[in-house]
Amino acid sequence: MNDNQIAYLCSQYPAISHTFIYREIESLRKGGMKVHTASIRKPSGLEVMTPAEQQEATSTLFVLSQPPLKILKAHLHSLTHNPSGYMKMAGAALKLITSGPKSPVKAVAYFIEAGILLQWVHDHGITHIHEHFGNPTALVAMLMKQYGGISFSLSIHGPDIFYTVDSSMLPEKVREASFVRCISHYCRSQIMRISSPAAWDNFHIIRCGVDPDLYTVRPEPENHHPELLCVGRLVPAKGQHILLEACSKLHKEGVDFHLTMVGDGPDRTSLEEYARSNSLExxxxxxxxxxxxxxxxxxxxxxxxxxxSFAEGVPVVLMEAMAKEIPVISTRITGIPELIDHEKDGLLAVPGDPEDLAFQIRRMLENSALRTQLAKAGRQKVIASYNQHNNNHGLLNLFRKELQQ
Structure with a gap:
């Protein structure tokens, strides 16, 4: 057994909307930790990912892509390796029929996935699994812990998981985890809310981050029209409809600009239709x-x-933009005010209010000195508090402490 190796378990990895996980893993590897990767499903959009991410996919275990015979052999391995642990894991899976997801189909699926992963971790000598988001893959890790010989930890981002603490069994996941990495004070407060005060010391704030040496200061653009940028999945939580409403207001007022929206998702059709019907195409x-x-x-x-956005953890795209000295505007929600101090290193608008968002955009467009001041302060904020490699030292230390136990 290698006492300096762990596994990362994700619902989908690598993922185009969660490239920060890939960068986090690479940072841990540079810090001396051997990190194996497993994904419940094969990734979508792999063709547009970087060559490095595509290469990462070739060495990742895709759990649900295993052939039936291999699944059967994995479960026979787990049963013969530890019969009592296997039955204990089966009993824990049965409880998911009446608690948490309350679904026989999901209970069976998580049990099958756990059996596949058990043989994989045994083959590699892995004893600790880390899971991002606290989603259903954390239930799979919980089942593996019931089997024995496996511990797990969580990275919690929020906020979606905080809206479904009972059905997602978040209190149970947090209680069973060796430690919980929280990406912000807001996140930690929500975990504290559902936990005993005796457990609070087990919740560690380790921020996500970016590499300032990769996201370097961009040259000052020389655009004919001011270029506005939004990067993110096109989903309701990102508030892109509010952004388009604000842009429609500014356009009607004669403000000159162009907006680029990078991303895809279920809201794309309605966003494109809004742009067409409001002469924004x-x-x-x-x-x-x-x-x-x-x-x-x-x-x-x-x-x-x-x-x-209406709902976020602390968006990594904001850190990327700030690292490149692009002035940023976001909303006063969840952990974002921990990243952006209003009028010091960015501007914050009232969430869901296109009037206030338009006001903040106009402020920025009409004041080049303000843009420069906030952009420079934004990069310094990232360097000081959201440097991926510095922050990952804390995560490395937590993993090493766990592996030594």
Whole structure:
């Protein structure tokens, strides 16, 4: 057994909307930790990811892609390796029929997935699993812990998981985890809310981050029209409809700009229809999903970055933009005010209010000195508190402490 190795377990890895997990794993590897990766499902959009992410996929275990015979052999291995542990895991899976997901189908699926993963971790000598988001893959890790010889930890981002603490069994996941990494004070407070005060010392704030040496200061753009940029999945939580409403208001007032929206998702059709019906089709461009290498070139052309979210953890895209000295505007929700101090290193708008968002955009567009001041302060904020490699030292120390027990 290698006492300096762990596994990362994700619902989908690598994922185009969660490239920060890939970068976090790479940072841990550079710090001396051997990290194996497993994904419940095969990733979508792999063709637009970077070559490095595509290579990462070739060494990742895709649990649900295993053939039936291999699944059967994995469960026979787990049964013969530890019969009592296997039965204990089966009993824990049965409880999921009446608690948490309350679904016989999901209970069976999580049990099958746990059996596949058990043989994989045994083959590699892995004893600790880390899971991001606290989603159903954490239930699979809980089942593996019931089997014995496996511990797990969580990275909690929020906020969606905080709305379904009972059905997601978040209190149970937190209680069973060796430790919980929280990405913000807001996140930690929500975990504290559902936990005993005696457990609070087990919740550690380790922020996500970016590499300032990769996301370097972009040259000052020389655009004919001020270039606004929004990067993110096109989903209700991102508030892109509010952004388009704000842009419609500014356009009617004669404000000159162009908006690029990078990303894809279920809201794309309605967003494109809104742009057409409000005469924005010539000033709003939808690029679809782009790989990280192409996204960085889009950042280089941006005069202003905007994220009008309703619900977020602490968006890594904001850190990326700030690291490149792009002035940013976002909303006063969840952990975002921990990243952006209003009027010091960015601007914050009232969530769900297109009038206030338009006001903040106009402020930024009309004041080049303010843009420069906030952009420079934003990069310094990232360097000081959201440097991926510095922050990952804390995560490395937690993993090493766990592996020594």
């Amino acid at each position: 010539t000033i709003v461009t939808f690029t679809g999903a782009l790989g990280q290498d192409k996204v960085r070139s889009v950042y280089d052309r941006a005069d202003l970055f905007i994220l009008a």
